[in-house]
Amino acid sequence: MLSAAFSVLTLVLFFFIYWQTAIYETNRIDAILNSEAAALAGEPQPDLVRAVGMRLSIDLHRITFAALFTPQGTLIAGNLQQKPAGLPSDGQVHSVDANRLNPTSSDLEPARAIARVLPNGDLLVIGRNIDELVELRGLVQRALILGLVPAILLSLVTSIVLSTRTLNHIKVIHQALQRIIKGHVRERLPTRGTRDDLDLLVYAVNDMLDEISMLMDELRGIGDNIAHDLRMPLTRVRARLERSRSQVVSTSALEQTVDLAITDLDQISATITAILRIGEIESANRQAAFTRIDLGELVTELAELFQPIAEAAGITLQARIREEGAVVGDPDLLMEAFVNLVDNALKFTPSGGTVFLTLYQGAHGPVVRVADTGPGIPLDEREAVMKRFYRSDKSRHVAGSGLGLSLVLAVVRLHGYALTIVGDPPGCVFEMTCASDSGRAPP
Amino acid sequence: MMKSMRGENRMEHEEAQPRLLLVEDDIGLAVEIEADLAARGFILCHEASGTAALERLRTDRFDLLLLDRLLPGLDGLAIIETIRAEGNRTPVLVLSALSAVDERIRGLKAGGDDYLTKPFALGELAARVEALLRRPVETRETVLRVGPLEIDLIDRTARRGTRDIELLPREFKLLEYLMRRAGQVVTRDMLFADVWHYRFIPPTNLVDVHMGRLRRKIDEAEETPLIHSIRAVGFMFRVPD
Numbered sequence: 001m002l003s004a005a006f007s008v009l010t011l012v013l014f015f016f017i018y019w020q021t022a023i024y025e026t027n028r029i030d031a032i033l034n035s036e037a038a039a040l041a042g043e044p045q046p047d048l049v050r051a052v053g054m055r056l057s058i059d060l061h062r063i064t065f066a067a068l069f070t071p072q073g074t075l076i077a078g079n080l081q082q083k084p085a086g087l088p089s090d091g092q093v094h095s096v097d098a099n100r101l102n103p104t105s106s107d108l109e110p111a112r113a114i115a116r117v118l119p120n121g122d123l124l125v126i127g128r129n130i131d132e133l134v135e136l137r138g139l140v141q142r143a144l145i146l147g148l149v150p151a152i153l154l155s156l157v158t159s160i161v162l163s164t165r166t167l168n169h170i171k172v173i174h175q176a177l178q179r180i181i182k183g184h185v186r187e188r189l190p191t192r193g194t195r196d197d198l199d200l201l202v203y204a205v206n207d208m209l210d211e212i213s214m215l216m217d218e219l220r221g222i223g224d225n226i227a228h229d230l231r232m233p234l235t236r237v238r239a240r241l242e243r244s245r246s247q248v249v250s251t252s253a254l255e256q257t258v259d260l261a262i263t264d265l266d267q268i269s270a271t272i273t274a275i276l277r278i279g280e281i282e283s284a285n286r287q288a289a290f291t292r293i294d295l296g297e298l299v300t301e302l303a304e305l306f307q308p309i310a311e312a313a314g315i316t317l318q319a320r321i322r323e324e325g326a327v328v329g330d331p332d333l334l335m336e337a338f339v340n341l342v343d344n345a346l347k348f349t350p351s352g353g354t355v356f357l358t359l360y361q362g363a364h365g366p367v368v369r370v371a372d373t374g375p376g377i378p379l380d381e382r383e384a385v386m387k388r389f390y391r392s393d394k395s396r397h398v399a400g401s402g403l404g405l406s407l408v409l410a411v412v413r414l415h416g417y418a419l420t421i422v423g424d425p426p427g428c429v430f431e432m433t434c435a436s437d438s439g440r441a442p443p
Numbered sequence: 444m445m446k447s448m449r450g451e452n453r454m455e456h457e458e459a460q461p462r463l464l465l466v467e468d469d470i471g472l473a474v475e476i477e478a479d480l481a482a483r484g485f486i487l488c489h490e491a492s493g494t495a496a497l498e499r500l501r502t503d504r505f506d507l508l509l510l511d512r513l514l515p516g517l518d519g520l521a522i523i524e525t526i527r528a529e530g531n532r533t534p535v536l537v538l539s540a541l542s543a544v545d546e547r548i549r550g551l552k553a554g555g556d557d558y559l560t561k562p563f564a565l566g567e568l569a570a571r572v573e574a575l576l577r578r579p580v581e582t583r584e585t586v587l588r589v590g591p592l593e594i595d596l597i598d599r600t601a602r603r604g605t606r607d608i609e610l611l612p613r614e615f616k617l618l619e620y621l622m623r624r625a626g627q628v629v630t631r632d633m634l635f636a637d638v639w640h641y642r643f644i645p646p647t648n649l650v651d652v653h654m655g656r657l658r659r660k661i662d663e664a665e666e667t668p669l670i671h672s673i674r675a676v677g678f679m680f681r682v683p684d
Contacts, residue, residue, distance in 0.1 A: 262675075269562050273644060280543045304613060305639070308652045336643040343646045404646060 006155060011148060018140040022133055029112050029128050030093040037091070037114045037126055040066075045120060049077040055126075065098050065111060065127035075101075076122065083125055089115040098127055110134055166198060173202060185213055218387075229271050233264035274403040281333065281410040293334065295325025295366055295434060299359045302338050306346065306355075314351035320358045325366035327434045329415050334434075337411035340404035341370040341430055348374035348428065364418075365435025376425025385421070408432075461506040461576050462486045466496040466522070467538065468514055476509070479565045480572065493517025500526055505533055507575055509568075512539030512550065520553040527554040534575040538563070544642050566676030570628040579623040589622045590682030592661065592669060603661065613638070614657045621670065621680035630677035654678055 036055075043051055052066045056079050067078025075082070084096035097108035113127030169192060176189045188209060189202045237260075244257040303319035310317035345355045353373035360367055377385055385405060412419045418433045463480060467473040468491050477487045488505070490496040493514040500508070500522075508526075512519040523535050537555040539546065547558045557571050580587075585597045594601045599615055601608040610618065617638050621629065631650040635641055654670070662668040671679045 265562070270644075273560070276543065277643070280545065304611075305649065308656045309647060309649060312652050312655075332642050335641065339641075339643070340646055347647075 010151070011144070014140065014144065014148065018136065021136065025133055025136075026112065026130070029130065033093050033112060033114045033126060033128060037116050037124065040124055040126065041116050041118060045118075045122070048118075048124070052077045062100075062104070063129040063131070065100070065113060065125065065129070067125045069123040069125065071121040071123070073123075078125070080125060083115065083123060084111070084113055084127070087113055087115050087125070089117050089123055091116045095130075096127070098129070169198065180209070185209070185216070226271070226275060230268055233267050237261045237264045271403065274407060278403065278407050278410045281407070281414055287414075289330050290328050291331065293327050293329050293331045295327055295334075295359055295368060296321045296323070298331065298335060298338065299325075299357055299368060302335070302342055303357055305339070306342050310346060310355060313346060313349075315346060315349050316354040317346075318354060318356050320356065320360075322358065322360040323366060325359050325368075325434065327366060329417075329434070330411075333411045333414065337408040337432070338368065338370075340408050341432075344404055345370050345372040345374070345428065345430075348372060350374065362431075362433055364433050366433075368432045368434060369429060370432075371423075371427065371429040373427050376423075376428040377421055378425060382421050386419070460484060460486050462488065462504075463507045463509060463572065464496065464499065464503075464505040465489045465509040466491075466493065466514065466519070467509070467511045468492065469511075475565070476568065480569065483569050485572065491515075493519070493522050497522055497525060500531060500533070501529070507572060508533050508535045509572070510535055510537050510555070512537055512541055512546075520550065520555075523550075523554040536568075536571055536575055538568075547642075564675060566628070566673070567630050567632065570630045570633065570676060573627055574624065574629070574633065577624075577627060579620075580625075581623075587619065587622050589625045589680065590669060592618075592622065594619060594622065603666070606663075608660050610657075610660065613653065614660070617653065617657055618661070621678065625680045625682065628673050628677055628679050633677070 040048060040051055048068060052068055055064060055066045065078070065080055067080035067083075068076040069083055070076060073083060079101045081099045081101055084098050087094055087096045091114065093112050093114045096111055096113045098111040098113060099108050103109075109129050110131060110133075111127040111129050113125060116124045118124055169190075173189050176187060180187050188206045191199050191202050191206075193199070240257050240261055244254055248254055299319055299321055303317060307317055342355065342357065349355055349372040355373075356369070356371040358367075358369040358371070360369070386409065409419060412432060415434070417435065420431050420433070421429065422431055423429045463485050465473055465476055465480075465487055467476065467489070470491065473489050473491070477489060480487050488499070488503075490499055493516040495516075496510075496514075497517060510519045510522060514522075519537060519539070523537075526533070534556045535554065537550040537558045538561060539550065539558065540561040547560075550558045556575055559568060559571055585595060587594050587596060591604050592601070593603075594615070596619070599610075599612070601610050601615065601618060617634065620634065620638050632644070634650050634654075635645050658668075658670045661670055667683055669680055669682060671681055673679055
């Protein structure tokens with residue numbers, strides 16, 4: 001289909017070029033004839049005969065016609081047997097068939113000619129052979145037949161072959177896709193190595209499948225973690241309920257069992273809530289709710305919120321605001337993230353320790369630093385800590401969902417901020433660089 | 444203890460028992476809620492589907508509607524929108540297993556008055572029901588007095604009897620919130636949302652610690668305590684008779 005359209009287009013183009021060339025050539029010849037006829041007509045008769053003779057004598061290629069006829073049509077001088085048939089004596093250039101004196105062949109020659117009546121009644125005819133144009137036309141026809149027709153055929157055949165091959169390839173791809181849909185997630189679409197559009201598409205799809213597989217593996221890991229976090233308290237609840245059902249000692253013992261069961265169920269609920277919350281933060285289009293925030297205000301509020309908790313735990317909480325920290329973001333989510341960071345810091349800091357909250361201007365933007373004098377996070381654990389839904393074995397013994405950092409990371413990702421753990425243990429220092437491009441900035 | 448206290452309040456105010464309509468398709472949960480709220484002095488009616496609830500609401504009057512968010516037949520939010528469009532102003536407490544903050548906002552936007560995420564403590568539910576039935580005391584006066592305690596809303600000062608109490612701004616807000624709801628249980632979640640205006644769940648016992656601090660300032664050693672902890676639920680500001 002496409003190749004047929006292409007062939008037609010080529011044909012039209014070819015013809016157009018021929019047509020334009022022919023017009024150009026004809027116009028050129030006509031202009032020359034017009035000016036020559038005008039020049040010759042101005043000559044007196046004896047000079048004119050000589051001029052006609054001269055004009056013919058320099059015509060080595062025998063392409064020029066020039067002749068002078070009496071009003072009766074008798075040739076006075078020149079190389080035409082008679083005035084070409086159908087040539088009006090109107091001083092305009094016309095296409096005619098000229099009959100040369102002493103012709104090399106018996107055929108009339110195609111020509112452009114002009115006939116002009118002179119003041120004394122004689123008729124001046126000059127012309128030019130246009131065999132070249134006729135030959136050009138022949139050339140175009142031959143080119144069409146010899147070149148274009150096979151080319152069209154070739155392109156048709158090629159396109160049929162190619163489209164058949166492409167169709168076959170698409171069929172293979174389709175079959176592979178069907179297998180992937182049926183669950184063979186490790187399978188990839190076949191490529192041909194031709195780097196054509198289809199191949200590039202296949203590469204892109206394969207990359208996407210790789211990414212999905214990776215995410216699925218990650219999710220499976222997360223699923224295992226979450227299942228673990230939910231199963232532990234569930235197992236406890238179940239065991240306690242079962243035991244107290246079979247060996248009821250006293251009402252108070254039963255009450256205690258029920259209370260413990262409720263506590264465990266609350267923990268399960270908290271874990272589920274935290275997971276859903278993280279999912280919500282990650283999935284929703286929250287950038288719409290972004291506004292200008294004064295980080296200084298947020299940090300002040302944070303310190304005020306946690307001051308009593310720190311005091312109760314025998315920890316010093318110090319807030320240092322070294323700059324205004326105007327950023328764009330979701331104030332509620334950022335507060336939630338900071339609350340989790342400070343909460344973690346307080347949980348892991350022993351009594352007598354200090355938690356520092358600092359807002360300062362970093363190289364890439366305002367930085368909120370939460371530093372504590374607790375044990376810190378071992379260097380080899382830091383990468384893992386930054387993964388989704390990671391729970392440190394240590395954090396399992398501390399109250400809460402243990403997903404606080406995952407939530408912080410979700411908020412950080414949403415904002416395009418960067419969260420880093422700096423320095424060596426002991427002491428844990430989290431730094432949140434609050435600039436939307438800091439995630440891409442070099443560490 | 445809570446039950447008896449509520450009984451006292453009832454008699455004091457000579458209120459009729461509030462009638463509640465619970466719309467919940469999980470029968471097991473409905474039975475528990477009914478039993479708990481009945482024990483707290485409420486009359487509970489139950490419907491299991493949205494369409495039945497809508498019919499009931501058109502013929503019967505209730506003081507409060509407890510509405511499950513996801514119901515067979517008619518969605519909870521659609522019910523709220525429908526009855527609100529029909530001019531029914533009955534307060535609505537939405538109960539939902541959808542915990543998302545956005546979901547909560549959607550519930551309140553649709554015309555709900557409060558939103559409680561499943562699973563919830565029954566005490567939390569009772570406190571919210573109570574809070575919706577008894578809207579806080581809105582006074583034009585600039586001084587709020589409950590028992591021996593007096594706070595000036597303009598000067599932001601507090602006094603118990605003749606003793607001046609120094610309060611931080613947040614503590615003042617906390618106290619004002621409690622005094623406006625004297626005799627009423629307020630939960631940690633209610634306080635965190637209404638006094639701190641945070642829309643997330645506090646990760647620690649934040650509210651307890653702040654409340655402890657406030658309580659030490661309000662109730663000194665030899666004084667009769669005004670701020671009470673309600674086990675597993677929250678707090679109450681109460682002046683003894």
